Amino acid sequence: MNQPIPEPQSQAQSNLIQDTNVRGDLIFAPVQIGTKIETQIVQISVAKVTQQPLIKTSPYQGLKKFNFQDRERFFGRDKLIARLFEAVNSSSNLSLVLGASGSGKSSVVRAGLIPELKKSLESQIFYNFIFTPNQDPFDSLYRCLLSEEKDYSFNKSEAEIALKAQADTLTEVIGTLKKNEERWLIFIDQVEELFAICQDSEKCKNFIEGIVRVAKSGDSSIKIILAMRADFVEQLSSYPDLGGIANQNNIHLVTEMYPDELRQAIEQPAARHGVVFEEGLVEQIIKEVEGQKGFLPLLQYTLNLLWESECKIIGADSRPIIESRTLNKASYTNLEGVRGALQKHIDKIYTGFSEDEQTATKQIFLKLVNIVETDSGSKIVSRRAYRDEFVGESVNKILDRFIDEKLLVSSSDSLTEKVAIGKNSDRLQPSGTIEIAHEILLSSWEILKKWIEQEQEAIILKNWLASETRRWQKICLENESKANDELLKGSRLVQVEELRSKNTFENVGGLRPEENKFIDASVEQRDRQKNQQERLRKRIILGLSAGLVGALSLSGFAGWQWRQAEITKSDIMARSADILFSQGKELDALMESLRAGVLRQRLKAEPSIELVGSLQQSVLEGRERNRLEKDSSWARSVNFSPDGKTLASGSGDNTIKLWDVTTGQEISTLKGHSNPVSSVNFSPDGKTLASGSGDNTIKLWDASLGKEIHTFKGHSSSVSSVNFSPDGKTLASGSGDNTIKLWDASIGKEIHTFKGHSSSVSSVNFSPDGKTLASGSGRTIKLWDVTKGRKIRILKGHSRAVWSVSFSPDGKTLASGSYDNTIKLWDISTGKEIHTLQGYSGPVKSVSFNPDGKTLASGSGDNTIKLWDVTTGKEIRTLQGHSSSVNSVSFSPDGKTLASGSEDKTVILWNVNFDDLLVRGCDKVRAYLHNPSANVSDSDRHLCDGIGKGK
Incomplete structure (x- = not known):
């Protein structure tokens, strides 16, 4: 500040009750000596403490954070x-x-x-x-x-x-x-x-x-x-200017308290209220808490419960125990100590409720929880909710009970904000909020932890919906003409509708009237657009028919011209199928896709990306996917073996699982890492599997035997990505220590370390010729010359952290997925951006090219997978099936199958091959086509003859 601020006097020095001449309990107290703080031993007389006036109000904070007004009881x-x-x-x-x-x-x-x-x-x-x-x-x-x-x-x-x-x-x-x-x-x-x-x-x-x-x-x-x-x-890696200022000189780590500091935090508040602890109890509490991360709120909560229980319990002298001026071991043990006090107390409240009240409790707490995506995965955090989100007398009665118990915190604000509800209406909304007293509750109450796990999808979607609704309401007031642009669309609307129809949102507190209006307005807009698309579809078909007839009559059409017209016709039929599908006419859409596909096959013409996408939508949306057996934890990384017969998945339970792609059965589980496995990659010959883990190591495994071959050590932080060179001789690894290392894959010797990134390296990928290595870190991608060990180029354009990089099969293009919800395609020769692919509502966590280089697959934190046309940069199709973040996508070597791994603990195999899709589509409708009572034209009855089972 402008002038030096006078040095502070030690809080302990001014607040401790001291008497060095009288024997009593020992307290370690930091004392200000000039400009230096040292620790001294100060003796405090029990008699002197207990002679102070008894203040029965608890001096402990519970789960609430300390504020300025609490300064007199903040110690340590x-x-x-x-x-x-x-x-x-x-x-x-x-x-x-x-x-x-x-x-x-x-x-x-x-x-x-x-x-x-x-x-x-x-x-x-x-x-x-x-x-x-x-x-x-x-x-x-x-x-x-x-x-x-x-x-x-x-x-x-x-x-x-x-x-x-x-x-x-x-x-x-x-x-x-x-x-x-x-x-x-x-x-x-x-x-x-x-x-x-x-x-x-x-x-x-x-x-x-x-x-x-x-x-x-x-x-x-x-x-x-x-x-x-x-x-x-x-997350600071996405903001290098801020990260650069926040250097080691002005970053202050709040570590666990030392024993002498804990002693102050435990003893001093009680001493100032005229109360001491039974001999040995403070040591017992310190032993339980020392070295435990995040236990201070639990400590304060337990001490508060201990104090309050001593005020309520009547002793042998018919007075509250607190009047004996001693907090005793028996009461502490009855609370089940720091680890068990919160759990026991809140369980007692919850089990005392009726069934309806327990349901309301679940709804209240799940409204106050959020699950967010970060660069290092999903995190459970508390959510601040507006008071008016809690509707009903019984709900508010329970809400007030938990506020009184200091498990929830209510804050009122004199400000109000105006929001619109539907069209041309508004009201003033109180801006008072409710939140969980401390996030420690999220990990300390087992019942709540189970609720969060069970309702993960609904929590994420409900909170997102609440935010989107408020944004829509605000735009309704500011600029009504733009309000329709903010309505729900596509897969998100389908997902919201499905959960609403199943009453799933009721488990997390239900939808507010405003949210239902938002959904209804979105549905109305979609239905209007469907009707418009249907009219357009009919015009397209009529125009195509008229054009063909006119062209035939004018020129007679040479054979190749006729063939070209038929190909065009199949593309238009594929577009028509898309429109039919968006209208909910799934059978009609499938039939139209099959007509287009059969026509293309009989012409022996390569199917267009649009046609393959149309078939994928019609066939796969029927949920005929190969979902591998549920994993025991989230799947962070998936990778096919070079022969396409085996799939490896790296899991959050510290293991790697190998799957038989044909049967979907687990072959083996590889154990050896002590932290989650973040990356897996097969060697080009398929004999070796590499894995990178949060335990800072890389392991090589014999893929056929499932045995560990080598452990590579050298990184000082988690290994986020591993990738073999095309010749299999070198392994690259990217790490949270901001470096990339190259290893001799045969002996595990470190060859070279690339330094230059200022934040965690999230992804590494070799070019097909093995000469270049791409690495994603922060908001940039760096290209490295593998032979010379130097940086070639930096690619800049993303506004948040880059999570995944992948070279195209010809090595000319690089794809990058980022936490800014976009994918960028880069020209490797010039370093210039070719396309920015947009359409996600969550971070892009994985990108993978099809072996033919024409299609790019991407997985996102919004639970979806998208397929993109690499040439045009346009979205082909969105694949839905996961209920949580998609962490990894990988094409099989033949390009016919796409694997995806998710935090919903599943791995899904998607069929993306045209011929296979055509067979599966025909198999779905074969019984319908052959049903004599079905309203099917003669040409359609024979549509699938010679395809699949009908051969």
Whole structure:
């Protein structure tokens, strides 16, 4: 800041009750000595503590985070507070506080650092602004500026600057609203929300750019602190400017507390209320908690329950036990300790409910959960829901019970927002919210964990639908003419309709009236478009017939001209089939596809991509797929053996499974990794399988025997991708340590390490000639000369992390899939972008070329697979069948089969061969065609003669 801030006095020094002349319990206390904090032993007399006035109110926080008003009972983080204080007083304007969920990141800033800053700057004008990004970080900043609970005061017109949502908005807010003599601290808590729930990627990008600009501004009167879950840190790779500023000098790790710090956090709050612990109990608690990640909220919750139980239990002297001034071991044991207290308490509440109340409880909690896609896979996070999403007296009664139990947190906001419900109507909506008190609950309550696993698809879709509905309502108010563009379409609409018809959404709290209106409006638009398409289809057929007749009558058509006209006719029939399918006329669509396919086959003409896509849709949508037996965990990577007979899948349960492609049966399970297997790849001769894992190793396996051959060690972080060179002599690996390594595949010796990426390397792939290696990391792709070991070119264009790269069979094109929901095709010779393929509503996690190079397959976090025409960049077909993120896709060597692995714990084999699709289509309708009572024309009755079973 402008002037050095006076050094803070140790919190422990000022708050501890000390008496070094009286024997008593020992406490390790960090004490400020000049500018250095050291640990000293301070003796505290039990008698002195118990002579203090007894305050029966619990001094423990439960699951709630500490805030400024809780500063007098926040203990154990003096060293970290001092480091943060020093950072804020340094030349850097940005500090990043990283830690596991439950490590106390938010609390140390809110209840530790900010009180010290206020105290040190009491003679100056100091304002702190605290907010979480939520779904719209600019709206959150706007609400923060209008907060009535703060020292500062801005009117609505001033605060509305924040709603401009541009890269320079944060700078403009500061430049307009901040006075020269003021010092500002902007604390953005739960920064992971920018990556987890922010719905507008452009706003997210602009907001982060705004942070970077302020951090680089050199204005020392402005300081920004970001607090973020450590397991989201890889998301910074998509924003290298922010990552570059957040270097080792201003990243502060919130680690587990040391025993002396835990002792303070346990003993001191009670001591200040005149209560001590039974001898040995503090040591017992420390032993249970020490070294456990994220246990601090559970510790606070357990201590709060312990305190409250001592207030309720009547002792032998007919007084509450708390009046004995000692928290005892028996009560702690009855709570089942830190590990069991929360589980036992919430189970007791839940089992005391009626069946209807238990159902409502499930609906409430699942409304407050979200499952998000990140660069390292799916993560379960808490969701902040609007209060009005909870409908019904009984639901709200239960909701209030959990709020009273401090398991849920309710926040009211004086602001309201206007939303539209349907056409030409609006209302004011209270913006009060409900959220789970702490994310530790998501992993600590077994019943909730099972609900989340069971309802994963519905949770993801329901939360996405809630967000899309609010966006549609907002556009209805702002620009009604554009509202139809925001309605649901395609596979998402089909999926939403299906879950609504099955009442699946009821399991996660049901749909609000606004959401039903949104779906209904989407269905109405689709039906209108279907009618328009049907009219178009009829015009196409009539026009084709008239054109053919006219052309024949005019020129008699030479043989090759006639053949060309028939090919054109088959393409138009394929288009017609697509329209029929979109109208729900699946049998008619299949028949039209078969007519087109049989015509093409009899002409001995190569089927068009559009025709193959039409057959895929008609045949495969009938769910005649080969779904391999359910895996025991999510499938992260799939790869065919060179002969196409075996499929390998890498799993989240640390194993690799080998499958018989013909029968769909598991051949063997390869065990040896100690963390999830993220990548598998067969050697060109099919004899060896390579696997990369989160345990930082690569293993080579004998593919026929299923035995481990070698373990390659050298990476210092997880191995995300492995790929054999075309000659099988070299293996490439990409890792979370930002490097690529080349290995001698025969002996496991490291040949070379490529350095140059600034973030995790998510994918590596050799060119067909083996001379070039492509690697995806952050927002870029790098091309490397394998022989010379140097970088050739950098491909830039993606706005978020690149997750997958793949060379075309001729080596001229590279495909890249990214977390920006797009695929890009690149010209290898020039490094220029050829096409950007769009259409996904989730990250693209895998790309794979068909062996003929004409088709590209991609798998996405929106649960779908898409097939693309490489030449035109147009989507051919969307394949649906997975209920969760598609992590990997791979074509068989003959190009007839596509494999996909998903987080729904299944691997699916899709038939993409024209002849096979034609046979399967004919087999589906053969009984119908031969049914005498069916309304089938004579030509159609013989349509499938000689195809498949009818041969």
